[in-house]
Amino acid sequence: MSSSLASAFLNNFLGNAPHWYKKTIVGFLLANIVVLNIAGPYVTGWLLIIEFIFTLAMALKCYPLQPGGLLALEAVLLGMVSPQVVYDEAITNFPVILLLMFMVAGIYFMKDLLLFTFTKILLNVRSKVALSFLFCIVSAFLSAFLDALTVTAVLISVGVGFYSVYHKVASGKTFSTSHDHGNDDELRAAHRENLEQFRAFLRSLLMHGAVGTALGGVCTLVGEPQNLLIAQVAKWDFITFFLTMAPVTMPVLVAGLLTCIVLEKTGWFGYGSLIPEEVRNILQQYDDEQKQQMTHKHTAKLWVQGAVALFLIAGLAFHLAEVGLIGLTVIVLVTSFNGIIEEHQIGKAFQEALPFTALLVVFFTIVGVIHSQHLFTPIITWILSTDNVSLAAQPGVFFLANGVLSMISDNVFVATVYISEVKASFDAGDISRQQFDLLAAAINTGTNLPSVATPNGQAAFLFLLTSALAPLIRLSYGRMVIMALPYTVVMTLVGFAAVTYLL
Numbered sequence: 001m002s003s004s005l006a007s008a009f010l011n012n013f014l015g016n017a018p019h020w021y022k023k024t025i026v027g028f029l030l031a032n033i034v035v036l037n038i039a040g041p042y043v044t045g046w047l048l049i050i051e052f053i054f055t056l057a058m059a060l061k062c063y064p065l066q067p068g069g070l071l072a073l074e075a076v077l078l079g080m081v082s083p084q085v086v087y088d089e090a091i092t093n094f095p096v097i098l099l100l101m102f103m104v105a106g107i108y109f110m111k112d113l114l115l116f117t118f119t120k121i122l123l124n125v126r127s128k129v130a131l132s133f134l135f136c137i138v139s140a141f142l143s144a145f146l147d148a149l150t151v152t153a154v155l156i157s158v159g160v161g162f163y164s165v166y167h168k169v170a171s172g173k174t175f176s177t178s179h180d181h182g183n184d185d186e187l188r189a190a191h192r193e194n195l196e197q198f199r200a201f202l203r204s205l206l207m208h209g210a211v212g213t214a215l216g217g218v219c220t221l222v223g224e225p226q227n228l229l230i231a232q233v234a235k236w237d238f239i240t241f242f243l244t245m246a247p248v249t250m251p252v253l254v255a256g257l258l259t260c261i262v263l264e265k266t267g268w269f270g271y272g273s274l275i276p277e278e279v280r281n282i283l284q285q286y287d288d289e290q291k292q293q294m295t296h297k298h299t300a301k302l303w304v305q306g307a308v309a310l311f312l313i314a315g316l317a318f319h320l321a322e323v324g325l326i327g328l329t330v331i332v333l334v335t336s337f338n339g340i341i342e343e344h345q346i347g348k349a350f351q352e353a354l355p356f357t358a359l360l361v362v363f364f365t366i367v368g369v370i371h372s373q374h375l376f377t378p379i380i381t382w383i384l385s386t387d388n389v390s391l392a393a394q395p396g397v398f399f400l401a402n403g404v405l406s407m408i409s410d411n412v413f414v415a416t417v418y419i420s421e422v423k424a425s426f427d428a429g430d431i432s433r434q435q436f437d438l439l440a441a442a443i444n445t446g447t448n449l450p451s452v453a454t455p456n457g458q459a460a461f462l463f464l465l466t467s468a469l470a471p472l473i474r475l476s477y478g479r480m481v482i483m484a485l486p487y488t489v490v491m492t493l494v495g496f497a498a499v500t501y502l503l
Contacts, residue, residue, distance in 0.1 A: 017062035024054075025067045029074055041080050045373040048075055049408055052366050056456055057477035059465055065359045072365035081368040089364035089371070093412065096225060096459065097357055098324025099149055104353035106312075106330030107153040109340065112298075113305035114154060115161035119287050122162070128201075128274050129264045132208045136260045139212030140253065144220045145317040148213035148460040150327075155209045156352075159202050159469045162283070169282045170195060191278070199473040200273035206464065206475070207271075207483045208260050211452055213460045214491075215256045218448035219249045222319055226415035226447050233419050234440045244437065247502040248445045248495055255494040259487055270483045304337045356466050360459070367409060376405055376414070380421050391435060396500040398442040403450025403492060407457040411447040418443045442499050449495045453488040455480050 014022050028051045036044040051071055055064040075081050090097065107114075125131045135155075142151045168177065170191035187195065217223035221231045221241040231241050263271040308330055315326040335346060370376060383397050398418065405414045419440060426436040451457030455465040455477055464470060465480060 014062050014066055021058060021061050021067075025070065028054075029070060032071075032074055032078065036078055036080075041373050042375065044078075045080060045369050045375050048080070048369055049366065049375075052363075053408060053454075053456060056462070056465070060471055060474075060476050063355065063359075064466065065355060065362060068359065068366075069362045072362045075365060075369050081365060081372045085368040085372055086361075086365045089368045090361055092416075093225075093360075093364060095322050095324060096149070096412075097360065098322060099147070099327060100324075100353045100357045100360065100463075101327075101350070102324045102331060103150050103327030104153045105349035106327040106334070107150065107157055108349035108352065109331060109334040109338070110305045110309060111157050111161060113302055113309060114157050116290070116302060118158045118161070119283060122275070123280070123284055123287060128272070129261055132205060132264045132271075133257065133260055135205050136208040136212040136215070137257060139209040140216030140256075143213040143216035144223050145313070147222070147316065147323055148217045148224060148458070149463055150316070150323065151213050152210060152460040152463050153353075155206055156464060156467045156469050159206055159473065163198070163202060163469070163472050165286050166198060166279050166282050167195070169285075194276040194278050197273055197276050198279045200270065201275045201279075202473045203475050203479070203483070204264070204271045204273055206469075206473070207480070210458075210461055210464055211256065211260075211484065211487045214448060214452045214458060215253050218445060219245060219253070222316070224411075224448055226412045227444060229412070230415060230419050230440055230444050233423050234437065244441055245444060248441065248498040251498050251502070252445075252449060252491050252494050255490050256487060259490045263486060269486050270479065301338045305334060308333050352468055356463055359466060360462075363456075363462075370409055371417075376409075376417055379405070380418060391431075393500075394435070395438045395442040395503055396496055398439055399446040399496055399499045400450070400492075402443055402446025403495075406447045406451035407453045409456075411451045411457060411459075415443055415447045418447075438503050441503055445495050445499060450488060450492040452484050452491065453481065454484075 010019070010022065014025065032044055032048065032051075035047055048071060052064075052068050055062075055067040055071070058064075058067075072086075076083060076086065121134070122131070125134060139151050139155070142154075167187070168174075171187050218227070219242065221227050221236070221238045227241065231237075236244060263269060266272065311333070312326065312330055315321065315329070316323060320326065321329075331346075331349070335341060340346065379401055383394065383401055402411075402414055402418060422431070422436060422439045422443070425431050426433070431439070452461065455461040461480065461484075465475065465477060469475070
């Protein structure tokens, strides 16, 4: 009886995750206690970071919220971070939480317009190189004036739309039939090979788009949260920020776009897959059927969504309000004028974003451990010491150090820590205003560019990894790292050279 009960507890623990994974998480929880008592909180803090990254890497085995949450709770119980620090981190990042709660839901209600528009693009742009370049450069442009998470939400919505249309037909159903596109049991054998190629096609487009959000986001004051933070400390306006960053961001943008073309032409690192002709034909049939069934009511919905899309772009570009509040406005406008007024209809829109929002708060707990245990302090102190690094070399070293730390931590947190230390040095008279501006530019570009190496380095990448789309197209942590690698190398090398020689 006791054996059966123990087996039941094990089966219930982390649900359907493999037993080896469950045992690994238990091992982590026990090891942290031992290491804390033997080596102290500093070493345990770094161990905790590695363990949390492992839960992200295994996201397709088990959603990271539960195992990562257990590690975070243990950190609080062991006294490595206080609940107040976790709360403070969450409050500091409340605009991002608000964005995820409302903006992603707002994008959900615009999916008809998005699928309509992107289906036209997919069917009319026959060249995969041109299509990939278009995804990358449009994502970069939008991220420069909107924000990376909103653009990523659009990419995810489009990807799910394309995938669900083909998966439905490949499972022997019509376009109008309800269908679970996450279940392959009904998939016909003849379509399985095409589905795998279509998954590879979508993976490449989404990764080009995700990298594009980083290429564009670094350029402007509103592109990423840490940009605004750094600009406020440095007292830069929109134009000053753009011109200060341009010697680094413009060469990196060109290099990134060229990398996109090279990857598609060579097929390296998982890129280059073409859309199967069967899939294109099915999407064409879907588009034709949508045209035939287009009623005045449906047309009116598209017009409403188009008008709200223009408001969204203007609202974000001119920063009329916090991004999340603009997202809430989008929800109110689209649902009001498209007749979506029942609670259960509205609730579906929040299913995608809220699990990730919870995961992000867990991540802030890990960031709180970094802050409480001063894990990055020795690195910052070493760099700021002119005995170790000359003034001329400091921007380049800052760029690399910020990049490496942003790969494993939250780039907003890294930027906050570094710009605070640099501002303190400036206020104390240790560095000149010119040196302060150089270091601020290095911090901004360092936290934005090399951090594309890992999903935890960029919130947009992490959002994509933990979205409902990732398991559908088999986009794992490891695959994202491999596909991001060429971009990481190019953007880091060009960025470092520009910071060192052009700033």
